[in-house]
Amino acid sequence: MVRFENVHMSYGEHAVLKGIDLHIEPGQLAVLIGPSGCGKTTTLQLINRLITPTEGKIFVNGRDISTVDPVELRRGIGYVIQEIGLFPHMTVKQNIEIVPKLLGWDEQKRSARSKELLKLVGMEERYLDVYPAKLSGGQQQRIGLLRALAVEPPIVLMDEPFGALDPITRESLQDEIMTLNKKLHKTVIFVTHDMDEALKIADVIILMKDGNIVQAATPKELLSHPANEFVESFIGKQRQAVGKLDTVREVMSARVVCAPDDTSVVEAVDLMRRQRVPSVFVLNKEGGFDGQISIKDIQSFSCTGDEMISRLANKQIPTVHPEGSASEAFKIMMQENIDELPVVDGDRVVGIVTRRSMVTSLAKVVWQGEAHE
Amino acid sequence: MSSFFAVAVKNQELILSSLSRHLLICALSLALGIIAAVPAGIFLTYRKKTAKAVLAVLGVINTIPSIVLLGVAMMIFGLGVYPAIAVLFLYSLLPIVRGTYTGILDIDPKYLKAARGMGMNRLQILRVVQLPLAMPAIVTGIRLSAIYVISWATLAAFIGGGGLGDVIWMGLQSYNFRLVIWGALPATLLAFLVSWLLNRVIRLTQKHISREVAQ
Ligand SMILES: Nc1ncnc2c1ncn2[C@@H]1O[C@H](COP(=O)(O)OP(=O)(O)O)[C@@H](O)[C@H]1O
Ligand SMILES: [Mg+2]
Numbered sequence: 001m002v003r004f005e006n007v008h009m010s011y012g013e014h015a016v017l018k019g020i021d022l023h024i025e026p027g028q029l030a031v032l033i034g035p036s037g038c039g040k041t042t043t044l045q046l047i048n049r050l051i052t053p054t055e056g057k058i059f060v061n062g063r064d065i066s067t068v069d070p071v072e073l074r075r076g077i078g079y080v081i082q083e084i085g086l087f088p089h090m091t092v093k094q095n096i097e098i099v100p101k102l103l104g105w106d107e108q109k110r111s112a113r114s115k116e117l118l119k120l121v122g123m124e125e126r127y128l129d130v131y132p133a134k135l136s137g138g139q140q141q142r143i144g145l146l147r148a149l150a151v152e153p154p155i156v157l158m159d160e161p162f163g164a165l166d167p168i169t170r171e172s173l174q175d176e177i178m179t180l181n182k183k184l185h186k187t188v189i190f191v192t193h194d195m196d197e198a199l200k201i202a203d204v205i206i207l208m209k210d211g212n213i214v215q216a217a218t219p220k221e222l223l224s225h226p227a228n229e230f231v232e233s234f235i236g237k238q239r240q241a242v243g244k245l246d247t248v249r250e251v252m253s254a255r256v257v258c259a260p261d262d263t264s265v266v267e268a269v270d271l272m273r274r275q276r277v278p279s280v281f282v283l284n285k286e287g288g289f290d291g292q293i294s295i296k297d298i299q300s301f302s303c304t305g306d307e308m309i310s311r312l313a314n315k316q317i318p319t320v321h322p323e324g325s326a327s328e329a330f331k332i333m334m335q336e337n338i339d340e341l342p343v344v345d346g347d348r349v350v351g352i353v354t355r356r357s358m359v360t361s362l363a364k365v366v367w368q369g370e371a372h373e
Numbered sequence: 374m375s376s377f378f379a380v381a382v383k384n385q386e387l388i389l390s391s392l393s394r395h396l397l398i399c400a401l402s403l404a405l406g407i408i409a410a411v412p413a414g415i416f417l418t419y420r421k422k423t424a425k426a427v428l429a430v431l432g433v434i435n436t437i438p439s440i441v442l443l444g445v446a447m448m449i450f451g452l453g454v455y456p457a458i459a460v461l462f463l464y465s466l467l468p469i470v471r472g473t474y475t476g477i478l479d480i481d482p483k484y485l486k487a488a489r490g491m492g493m494n495r496l497q498i499l500r501v502v503q504l505p506l507a508m509p510a511i512v513t514g515i516r517l518s519a520i521y522v523i524s525w526a527t528l529a530a531f532i533g534g535g536g537l538g539d540v541i542w543m544g545l546q547s548y549n550f551r552l553v554i555w556g557a558l559p560a561t562l563l564a565f566l567v568s569w570l571l572n573r574v575i576r577l578t579q580k581h582i583s584r585e586v587a588q
């Protein structure tokens with residue numbers, strides 16, 4: 001779908017890309033990742049001809065793009081720029097409908113599409129007539145995303161599209177992008193500097209450094225066979241070092257957010273937003289652990305918001321003991337498909353094991369293992 | 374005081390016809406100025422080297438005392454309203470060209486990147502993104518030109534162009550200073566009025582834009 005052949009890019013003396021070879025298959029979700037200034041944005045902008053390589057060839061859909069009319073090329077490629085760049089003099093609706101309008105869609109079709117899109121990112125229709133300056137950073141990013149998706153282009157380029165989002169929205173939009181990619185078979189090229197994000201969504205991770213590709217591999221391969229020390233340290237740097245992988249206590253996070261069981265759903269959601277967590281633990285009158293409630297649960301129930309969380313809480317969720325084995329905890333998470341596992345001592349919540357702690361520890365083990373060989 | 378208004382009443386016809394002539398001269402030269410200067414400003418954003426030269430030349434023109442230019446124009450076009458309009462037109466160019474040119478170049482490049490990335494062509498980018506975002510700067514240029522043109526138009530009388538300068542001229546010749554004021558005052562008020570009006574337009578054009586800048 002997108003292929004780079006020995007692509008070099010220089011600004012004057014400054015060589016920004018030094019011979020990029022790249023092949024992204026149709027329907028793949030490829031993530032470009034690397035330190036700031038390594039050339040991620042540059043690589044993205046070469047694909048829709050916002051810039052022209054100093055050397056080398058780029059193919060999109062098998063066609064050498066230097067022979068394609070840039071305007072025509074770009075109509076088939078959605079682009080979310082790093083700076084968002086919503087047009088300030090246009091409402092949300094006008095911003096989303098720019099490309100549909102360029103393509104000559106009638107008002108009815110456009111209008112239906114923008115409503116549908118807003119729903120996709122969980123924003124109400126009243127936002128249609130709001131100007132970007134009135135939106136929060138996260139809302140702006142969502143609209144920027146919708147603007148690029150409006151006509152469902154077969155290829156979508158996204159430059160750090162989730163930087164300004166809170167973890168809850170971020171999670172749900174990551175899921176959305178993955179769905180888009182899998183269900184509609186869109187080819188997505190996604191730039192991030194967040195390894196957790198890359199590991200979660202990528203079919204293939206392209207790790208860059210100083211204008212070169214250091215390794216292009218599936219997340220699994222990248223974790224199990226990092227090409228060199230840079231890759232290791234780049235994955236490692238993203239995580240807090242943990243002790244050897246022994247007990248749950250060593251891999252858990254002690255930062256838990258709890259709420260008494262008579263908290264209302266609305267208050268709980270508010271708490272999650274403020275604490276930037278996707279779920280909270282429910283405590284009974286005596287302060288003992290009495291289940292967990294996540295934003296996903298709340299979204300999937302239809303509730304008025306006044307209910308007490310004890311009614312919606314998942315009380316069957318498995319728990320682990322802090323002195324239990326970490327790998328056992330991870331196994332439970334994988335089998336039960338749980339994102340966050342409560343660590344309970346007696347009836348007290350003392351910590352939480354997340355997918356992030358899991359990846360961190362696994363990566364650590366893998367590399368220590370290799371170092372011994 | 375009563376004689377002050379008496380002068381106005383006595384010269385009512387002269388003052389009113391001069392005022393309408395003044396308006397006509399100003400409106401015409403400003404309209405021509407806008408028609409020429411906005412496209413010129415846009416064009417120059419694609420030719421930055423030419424732009425420097427053009428802005429320099431216009432800058433020089435605007436420093437030539439208007440009376441000299443009027444004299445030159447009179448030699449070319451003869452007496453009457455046309456040389457006056459020609460000179461005022463020339464003066465009106467610089468602020469509008471500069472406003473348009475810098476207004477477009479000052480636009481945050483992220484908007485152009487977004488626009489190009491969506492597959493807009495040059496004309497669409499100009500219409501949908503650049504002109505709306507540069508509008509406050511363009512109208513600011515027009516406002517500046519309008520004020521220049523309205524005040525300098527009083528000099529048009531010297532080459533037979535008519536306008537409120539006629540009233541002032543007559544007042545000076547007959548040592549009737551009340552009449553001088555009846556020429557100068559409407560011109561000043563007119564400048565204030567137009568300036569205020571255009572300020573409101575500027576505020577309208579930057580309504581949503583500036584809030585974004587303020588964030
Ligand atoms: N228009 C430009 N002119 C000169 N240098 C540039 C330009 N754009 C990017 N660069 C340089 O190219 C390098 C890579 O930039 P970029 O691709 O934006 O990095 P990333 O997106 O990975 O942070 C940086 O060193 C940056 O300073
Ligand atoms: Mg970048």
